[in-house]
Amino acid sequence: GQQLNQSPQSMFIQEGEDVSMNCTSSSIFNTWLWYKQDPGEGPVLLIALYKAGELTSNGRLTAQFGITRKDSFLNISASIPSDVGIYFCAGQGPNDYKLSFGAGTTVTVRA
Amino acid sequence: DVKVTQSSRYLVKRTGEKVFLECVQDMDHENMFWYRQDPGLGLRLIYFSYDVKMKEKGDIPEGYSVSREKKERFSLILESASTNQTSMYLCASSGTASGDFGPGTRLTVT
Numbered sequence: 676g677q678q679l680n681q682s683p684q685s686m687f688i689q690e691g692e693d694v695s696m697n698c699t700s701s702s703i704f705n706t707w708l709w710y711k712q713d714p715g716e717g718p719v720l721l722i723a724l725y726k727a728g729e730l731t732s733n734g735r736l737t738a739q740f741g742i743t744r745k746d747s748f749l750n751i752s753a754s755i756p757s758d759v760g761i762y763f764c765a766g767q768g769p770n771d772y773k774l775s776f777g778a779g780t781t782v783t784v785r786a
Numbered sequence: 787d788v789k790v791t792q793s794s795r796y797l798v799k800r801t802g803e804k805v806f807l808e809c810v811q812d813m814d815h816e817n818m819f820w821y822r823q824d825p826g827l828g829l830r831l832i833y834f835s836y837d838v839k840m841k842e843k844g845d846i847p848e849g850y851s852v853s854r855e856k857k858e859r860f861s862l863i864l865e866s867a868s869t870n871q872t873s874m875y876l877c878a879s880s881g882t883a884s885g886d887f888g889p890g891t892r893l894t895v896t
Contacts, residue, residue: 708885717790717876717887763829765885772817772836773844774878774885778828 681764681777689785694751696780698764706767707740707747708774713760721762722749756784789813790888792877798894805864807891809877816881818860819844820852823874823890835860867895 681698688694698707706725710718722733724740724747731738737750747766751758764777793808811818819834821844831844833852841852849871853861860879864871872895877888 710887715890715892717890720886767880772842773831773834774819774880776829 679764679766679775679777681780683780684778685781685783687783687785688754690754690756692754694754694758694782695748696762697746697748698766698777699746700766700775701745702768703744704766704768705744707738708765709736709738709747709749710763710765711760712763712779718763754784758782759784789886790877790879792888792891794891795889796892798896799867800896801868803867805867805893807862807875807877807893809860809862809888810858811879811886812858813879813881813886814857815879816857817879818854819878819880820850820860820862821876821878822846823876829876832862869895871895
């Protein structure tokens with residue numbers, strides 16, 4: 676599958692800070708997904724986006740499907756220690772069975 | 787609320803052994819995937835299946851095979867395990883617009 680360009684690779688943040696990460700693709704997608712993976716566990720779906728321009732929230736998390744359909748953003752507001760983990764973006768193109776994944780953003784929160 | 791399950795969380799096998807990793811999903815999803823995850827390399831697709839008895843190679847199929855005899859079950863087979871197949875193996879399934887992962891199997895080949 677295509678590897679998406681996810682940035683940043685890692686971040687150290689202060690508790691209470693807002694966090695942003697993004698993914699870009701060279702081709703258009705119909706679906707953007709954001710996952711979080713805790714150490715030793717499988718990724719868990721956080722937010723799914725299905726329409727260009729869509730903005731969706733899940734608690735302190737907000738994600739957007741870019742207008743060009745080639746990018747997506749995830750924001751975490753007021754970070755807390757349990758936000759630690761690896762965040763992955765994934766996308767699915769038209770007529771594509773496969774999900775393409777970003778390499779992940781590792782988030783570490785300083786208390 | 788069980789969605790995707792994997793047969794083992796941790797597995798230790800010897801070099802040369804044949805290894806079976808089982809994945810079962812209860813969401814009636816058409817598509818199922820096997821990935822391996824290694825530090826610094828992200829998620830790499832080994833094989834996927836978009837229907838019963840259908841399979842397609844992913845990015846790193848060498849040394850692996852798969853079987854999908856029933857819609858809910860997708861098996862990954864290591865024909866002759868090698869130490870470079872020590873990794874975290876993740877199964878996923880997806881319907882038309884979302885995907886769910888299993889908890890992963892940490893395989894160590896000694």
